[in-house]
Amino acid sequence: MTKRKMYLVVMLAALFSTPALMHAQAPAGSTGQCKDGTYTSNKTKRGACGGHGGIGTWYASSTSSTAAAPASTPALAAKPAAASTPAPAAAAPAPAAAAKSSAAARTTPAPGGGNGQVWVNTDSHVYHCSGTRWYGKTKAGKYVTEAQAKAEGDKPASGKACSAN
Numbered sequence: 001m002t003k004r005k006m007y008l009v010v011m012l013a014a015l016f017s018t019p020a021l022m023h024a025q026a027p028a029g030s031t032g033q034c035k036d037g038t039y040t041s042n043k044t045k046r047g048a049c050g051g052h053g054g055i056g057t058w059y060a061s062s063t064s065s066t067a068a069a070p071a072s073t074p075a076l077a078a079k080p081a082a083a084s085t086p087a088p089a090a091a092a093p094a095p096a097a098a099a100k101s102s103a104a105a106r107t108t109p110a111p112g113g114g115n116g117q118v119w120v121n122t123d124s125h126v127y128h129c130s131g132t133r134w135y136g137k138t139k140a141g142k143y144v145t146e147a148q149a150k151a152e153g154d155k156p157a158s159g160k161a162c163s164a165n
Contacts, residue, residue: 031060109136110143117143118162125154129162 001009030039035053042048049055113119113136118127121138127149128134134157136143144152146162156162 026059032056032058110141112136112143114143116145118146118149120144120149120152120154125152126157127154127162128157129160132157 026033027039029041031042032040032045032048033056034040034049035056036049037056038049038052040048040052040055043060045055045058048058110119113130115130118129119135119138119141120127120143121134122140122142123138127144127146128136128138
């Protein structure tokens with residue numbers, strides 16, 4: 001093969017391996033391609049290609065709830081992106097409001113509790129003393145006496161019991 005033909009082959013290979021053209025061959029439901037060549041179907045960019053060298057090409061809008069279908073040509077890929085640009089701006093407040101409400105749920109203690117009771121995280125089986133950071137604030141839990149928590153096999157947070165017993 002002559003140098004000229006080899007150059008042509010290399011250039012064609014480079015042209016057809018561009019992310020825009022590889023996008024057309026992405027598996028159904030893919031939202032992006034990682035730098036190592038694997039595909040992801042994560043709905044958002046966050047953590048999508050963890051352990052795969054990061055995101056090489058993102059096909060979907062990071063705020064969309066459905067995966068974008070791969071485009072057959074680069075020109076077609078540009079049109080839907082331009083048309084969908086205003087939609088994510090309008091949809092942005094809803095996730096932010098949901099994040100605020102879930103954060104508020106974690107910072108407001110669950111109703112109940114009181115003198116002599118601990119908060120048991122029923123997922124981790126760790127109990128928290130009154131006045132500590134996670135008292136009444138974990139996603140799943142209940143108020144019981146420290147003696148009940150110990151009887152159920154729950155362990156104190158940081159290994160420190162609430163009472164001197």
